[in-house]
Every structure is written in C-alpha cells, then in structure tokens.
Amino acid sequence: MVVFGLASVGILFLVWNVVGVRLLLLARRTRGFPEFALGSSLLLVAGIGFPMSVFNGLVWDAGAGPATMVVLNSLHLFLQNAGLMLAAVFTWRVFRRHDTWALGLLGMIAIALVVHGVGMVAGMHAAGDRATFAETGAIWFCATLVLCGGVFGWAGLEALLYRRSLVKRLALGLASPEVVNRMFLWGVMGVASFTCGVVDVSLLAAGVRMEAGSVLLLVTSFFGLVDSACLYLAFLPPRRYLDWVHRQAAPVEA
Amino acid sequence: MADSPAFDFLCNALEQGSALDRLEARGTVRLALKQSGLDPRHVRRDELAVVVEKLLPAELTSRGIDDPEGVCRQLGSALAGFADDGPSGEAPEDVFARLGG
Numbered sequence: 001m002v003v004f005g006l007a008s009v010g011i012l013f014l015v016w017n018v019v020g021v022r023l024l025l026l027a028r029r030t031r032g033f034p035e036f037a038l039g040s041s042l043l044l045v046a047g048i049g050f051p052m053s054v055f056n057g058l059v060w061d062a063g064a065g066p067a068t069m070v071v072l073n074s075l076h077l078f079l080q081n082a083g084l085m086l087a088a089v090f091t092w093r094v095f096r097r098h099d100t101w102a103l104g105l106l107g108m109i110a111i112a113l114v115v116h117g118v119g120m121v122a123g124m125h126a127a128g129d130r131a132t133f134a135e136t137g138a139i140w141f142c143a144t145l146v147l148c149g150g151v152f153g154w155a156g157l158e159a160l161l162y163r164r165s166l167v168k169r170l171a172l173g174l175a176s177p178e179v180v181n182r183m184f185l186w187g188v189m190g191v192a193s194f195t196c197g198v199v200d201v202s203l204l205a206a207g208v209r210m211e212a213g214s215v216l217l218l219v220t221s222f223f224g225l226v227d228s229a230c231l232y233l234a235f236l237p238p239r240r241y242l243d244w245v246h247r248q249a250a251p252v253e254a
Numbered sequence: 255m256a257d258s259p260a261f262d263f264l265c266n267a268l269e270q271g272s273a274l275d276r277l278e279a280r281g282t283v284r285l286a287l288k289q290s291g292l293d294p295r296h297v298r299r300d301e302l303a304v305v306v307e308k309l310l311p312a313e314l315t316s317r318g319i320d321d322p323e324g325v326c327r328q329l330g331s332a333l334a335g336f337a338d339d340g341p342s343g344e345a346p347e348d349v350f351a352r353l354g355g
Contacts, residue, residue: 026355034349094349098255162346168291172304175291179350186350235353 008221008228009050015228016046019235037090042231044083045148052076060130073124077117084151085113091151095158109151116143142201149197156190159183170249177249178242182234189230196223260299260338261287264306267332272319286313296345299338306330 023039026032056072064072088109096102120140127133163183169175196219203216233241261283269279286309287294292301306329314322342348 022355023353026352030352032349032352035353038353094346097344159346165291165293166347168289169301172290172308174301174304175347176351178354179347182350182354183346235355237354 002217005217005221008224012224012228013046013050015232015236016042019231020047022235034090034094037086037093041083041086041090044079044086049076049080049083052079057130060124066125066128070121070125073121074117077120081113081117081147084147085110087155088151091155091158095162105154109147112147116140116147119143138204142204145197145200145204149194149201152190153194153197154190156187156192156194159190160187163187177245178237180249181245185230185234189227189234192223192226192230196220196227199223255295257294258297260302260333260336261294261297263299263336264302264329264333267329268325271328271332272314272325274317274319278317282313282317283310286310299333299336303330303333306333 020039020042023035023042027036027039052072053076056069056076059072060069088106092102092106120137120143123137123140124133127136160183163180166175166180166183170177170180199219200216203219208214208216237245265276265280265283268274268283269276272279274282283305284294286305287297289309290301290305292305297305306326310329311322311326314325319325343352
C-alpha cells in the first residue's frame, strides 16, 4: 500500500511537472494566456507546492524556529494557492469569460484562498509542532482538499459540459476528435479531483488518518493515478493513443 | 451578447427566400444550430454552410417549406459571398487544440 502510494505521488509529480513545463514553453511560443495559466498552475501546485510542503515538514521536525516556519509556510501556501487561483482563472477565461456570475465565483475563490492561506499559517504557528498541528489543524487540511477539489472540479465540469456540444459538431465534421477527447480527459481529471476531495474529507471527518495501510491513502493514491493518466493522455498522448482516438471517431467522421 | 454576424445574415437570407417571417426564420436556424452543438453568438460562416447543407433541409421540411433543398442551395450560395471575421482563436475548442501542442 505504501509503495502504491509512493508510486502514485511520484507519477503525479512527474506528469504534472512535465505537462506544466510543456505548456509554459507553448505559451512562450503562442503568447496565449490559457496555456500560461494552466502550465503555471500545474507547476505551482505540484512542482513547487508539493515538494515545498514535504521540505517544510522536514524543517519543522528538525526544530526550526517559529519565525522561520511562518516564512516558509507563508511562501508555500502563497505559491500553492496562486497555482489554484490560476487554474480557476483558466476555467473562467476559456469557458465563462462573458458570464458575470463566473467573475463573482472567481472573486469568492480568491477570498477563500487568502483566508485558507492565512488561517493555515496561523494554525501551524499556534500548534508549534507538526504532531500537534496534525490534531488541531484538521479543518485546514479539509479546507485544502475542498479548495483543490472545488477548483479542479469546476474545471472538469465546464469541460464536460462544453464537450457535449463538440460531440454534436464532431458528427458534422466540425470538430477534431483529438480536441473532443482532450476536453473529455481534462473533464474526467477535474471530476476525479473533486471526487477525491469529497471522499478524503468524508474519511477525515470519520477519523480515518493518512497513514500506511489506511483506506484514505488508498483512495487518494488511486485518484492521483487517474489524474495523472488523464493529464498524460490529454497533453502528452502517445501516437498509438491518438490513432485509437481517430479510429473511434472514424464512423462519425465518415 | 448579440448573435454572430453570420447568423444574422443567414436568418435574413432565409426570411427573404422563404415563406417564414423573421421570428420563424431565426427560430428555425436556432433549432438547427442546437442540433449541431453550435452557438448562434459565435457561429461562423463556414460552420453555417455545413449546417445549411446537412441539417436545415429537414428543419424546413418540418415547417412545410416548398423545395427545402432548393432554398438551402440558395442560402449556401448567399453564405459563400458573406465575408466573415474568421475564428478568434479564443473559443474553448481553439484553446484545447493549442494545448495539444
């Protein structure tokens, strides 16, 4: 189970970072904001946010002082939450840029991320050490899961909704099978992230801990692999996979 | 948000070339676009040309229009002469096409 968990984390870290870098290189070429926002988001959340959370935990366990931990934790949460905000902005920009309500939702997400960041740093500072925070900071762990699940869940929902119209266009030869499939995979990734957040929060609320052999670790690892697989196939698809996508669409294309 | 210029053009052409009034013409084209997954606010000339060829004849038949194929041929010819702005590159499908590299 631990090996499964480590493999899932390792694969997620690798895929998110490779896709993130690829999208930023694309953004440099196209000057497109959506690719910049999405690439930056993936790198900030997985490439910087995750290693930094591990690093900060080790520094904390090694006895670093409160001032040092406030600085490190503030930096970590600022970067992680900036990544989440960029993911939300990507969704708004691509799918809802003409909808006023979506702008309001972005504002609420921004406020929630600020409150979460400040609250979590304050909570860790008040706890003093990691073991105590593991007991007292459950609400902030859950808030992290809710925010991650919510942001990527919104992204996935919008992609799956829009994909419905693309499937109709595909039947008329007005859409690319690759694009339809890419949007489907991004949608599944978002829904998987949301589902993982819901399940994890439920398990945490029921007193299940993230430790070796726990169902919480199993569930999180499973959804992590689903996320990674979807990202990989959406943005780094092997040639054979793309050929399969086109073959699936062939009767429609004909 | 207003409908696209190409949509307005096609609806006007359909109103003039058939027995449909303005509301009926726009409603008929909207129904065809709904079947095709296209949005009247963003639809382009080349997309409408496909809808006119493949979906509009059935819609016109259901409305009792005489010679729906002939009407659609005329609409197709009219659309061919319409100058569109072309794709903006910012539609979701355009963004996701770019994201594939």
